[in-house]
Amino acid sequence: MPDATAATAAIELRDATAVSGEYEVFKRLSVAFPEGATTVILGSTGSGKSSLIKMAAGLLPPAEGVVLFRGQDMGRFGRKEELAFRAASGFVFQDAALWANTSIQDNVAIPLRVHQPKLNQAELAEKVRATLSRLGWTEGLALRPVDLSSGEQKLVSIARALVHDPSLVFMDDPGSSLDEDSMDKLYEVLSExxxxxxxxIITTNNSELAYRYADCLGVLKSGALLAFGRYEETVAKAESELDVTLARLRARGDRVGPKPSAGQAEAGSEMSQRSDV
Amino acid sequence: MKLLSSLGSKARSYSSRLLYALGFFYEVLKETGRFFRKSQVGYWVLRNQILFTGYEALGITAIMAIAIGAAVNVIGSSIQQQFGQSQLMYSMLIIVITRELGPLLTAFVITARSGTAIATELGTMVVHHEIEAYMAVGLNPISYLVVPRVIGVTVSIVILTVYFNLFGLLGSYVVAQFLNPTPTPIIEYMGKLLSILTVTDVLSGIMKALVFGMVVSVVSTYQGFSVNRASTEIPVAGIRAVGQSFILIIVTDVVVTLMQYA
Known part of the structure; x- marks a missing residue:
């Protein structure tokens, strides 16, 4: 299991401050997201989760402080480094943020067109189809986002973030708008x-998702990171102000294993069964 | 003291906005230089922009040009006849339509049609986080969304200006046939116009069209991106795009005209 404090950080925020207009979302926040781990930031609505994950993904520049990607200051990225970072990452937006004037096929294909320009049309279409089918989507690729429900849009948004097989995936509240069947698809994708x-890196207020997949867990409240570390440590540390959030997780008891490294799919499934107990 | 503080605060805010706008303009120029040098996913945006701004505006431009050409002819003929200077009609048509009204009115039409459309479309994309989504996949919003629109609008205005000039002069001819008891054959009419028309007249109109195209497209895209998060900001961005474009078009028109005649 990755150690939240010792493992190499894929993304690190150092004394980062986020502002939105005149409003300070969080101030001098420092956090390191370990490489190769699933980190879940739990927080209620308005706690600053979206700002935090957007800043980590280089979509919201810090008003103060720095954001590092594998040790490099993202604020100093040139065009080449920026493109390399985008090729290595995918982002799922809270509200899907699909391009309204573009078909589902093209929405999912654009990252491939940008990062793998040598793919021919057939290869591109096959990759789009394969990625969407992992999420249970097999037809209606010519539809526009406006023709879809919010849950369907979310699934397409997840496919768009994964289609170019990034090594780093940001998910801003990935479970919002999803029905139970779609949540199962999301869990399968997360297991994989x-x-x-x-x-x-996931921000959510869904404790079930955190219980199943978090190697590292953080709790964000009113722009302050009240706790951050390995899942078990963070849950065990539940203090008075974290009781509501973490007591719920502590009550679930031990997890099957924080990282299903062997027989992964089965482990994910087993974990899922345990969580239903 | 409070007044001074308020003035200072406004001055800072204005300077900051001005610097941001200049920075935006610089980025647009830089990315425009790069646009044709690399394989671009933005080509279809450019194609669509020319289709919408140029091709779809052909009808309204033709109607307006014919009407303006006719009006210039009617007004010009009546005034010049009073001074016995009817032969100046052709010079006046060339100067008024080719040098001034062609580029100016075309730019106004494009501002009203495409300027508002661009500002509201980009504003809507900002509100729905579509711009962030482009950034997240590695597409620079300036090079992918702004530059094709700037090139598309500018190219369209130049072409539409030439088109306006042709229809304006044609409209003038049509009216002349009704007013004149002895109609002029079109060959003679065109021959007289062409004998007066100079390369400078044509280049003057095209130069103005180029400048106006840059003004309309940069102002509209800038206003589109100035939307922050509320959908109520979108119509405001559209209104500002039109207002600022009109003012800047008139100012640059005066400047370019002074440069040409000074």
Missing amino acids: LKSRGKTV
Whole structure:
């Protein structure tokens, strides 16, 4: 299991401050997201989760402080480094953020067109189809986002973030708008990402998702990171102000294993069964 | 003291906005230089922009040009006849339509049609986080969304200006046939126009069209990106795009005209 404090950081925020207009979302926040681990940041609505994950993904520049990607200051990235980072990462937006004037096929294909320009049309279409089918989507590729429900849009957004097989995946509240069947698909995808050693950073208020997949867990409240570390340590540390969030997780008891490295799919499934107990 | 503080605060805010706008313009120029040098996913955006701004505006431009050409002819003929200077009609048509009204009115039409469309479209994309989504996949919003629009609008305005000039002069001819008891054959009419028309007249109109195209497209894209998060900001961005474009078009028109005649 990756050590939240000792492992190499894929992404690190150092004394980072986020502002939105006149409002300070968080101030001088420092956190390191370990390489190869799934990190879940739990927090209620308005706690600053989206700002935190967007800053970690280089979509929201810090007003103060720095954001590092594998030790390099993202604020100093040139065009080449920026493109390399984008090729290595995928981002799932809280509200899907699909391109409205573009078909589902093209929404998912654009990352491939940008990062793998040598793919021919047939190869590109096959990759899009394969990625969408992992999420249970097999038809209606010519539809526009407006024709889909919010849950369906979310699934397409997840496919768009994964289609170019990034090593680093950011997910801003990936479970919002998803029905139970779609959540199962999401869990399958997360199990697969874990089994392949991808770095996954998730912000959510879904404790079930944290229980199943978090190697590292953080709790964000009103722009302050109240706790951050390995899942078990963070849950065990539940203090008064974290009781509501973490007591729920502590009550679930031990997990099957934080990282299903052997027989991954089965482990993910077993973990899922335990969580239902 | 409070007044001074308020003035200082406004001055800082204005300077900051001005610097941001200049930075935006610089980025647009830089990315425009790069646009044709590399394989671009933005080509289809450029194609669509030319289709919408140029091709789809052909009808309204033609109608307006014919009407303006006719009006210039009617007004010009009546005034010049009073001074016995009817032969100046052709010079006036060339100067008024080719040098001034062609580029100016075309730019106004494009501002009203495409300027608002661009500002509101980009504003909507900002509100729905589509711009962030482009950034997340590695597409620079300036090179992918702004540059094709700037090139598309500028190319369209130049072409539409030439088109306006042709229809304006044609409209003038059509009216002349109704007003004149002894109609002029079109060959003679065109021959007289071409004998007066100089390369400078044509280049003057095209130069203005180029400048106006840059003004409309940069202002509209800038206003589109100025939307932050609320959908109520979108129509405001559209209104600002039109207002600022009109003012800057008139100012640059005066400047370019002064440069040409000074």
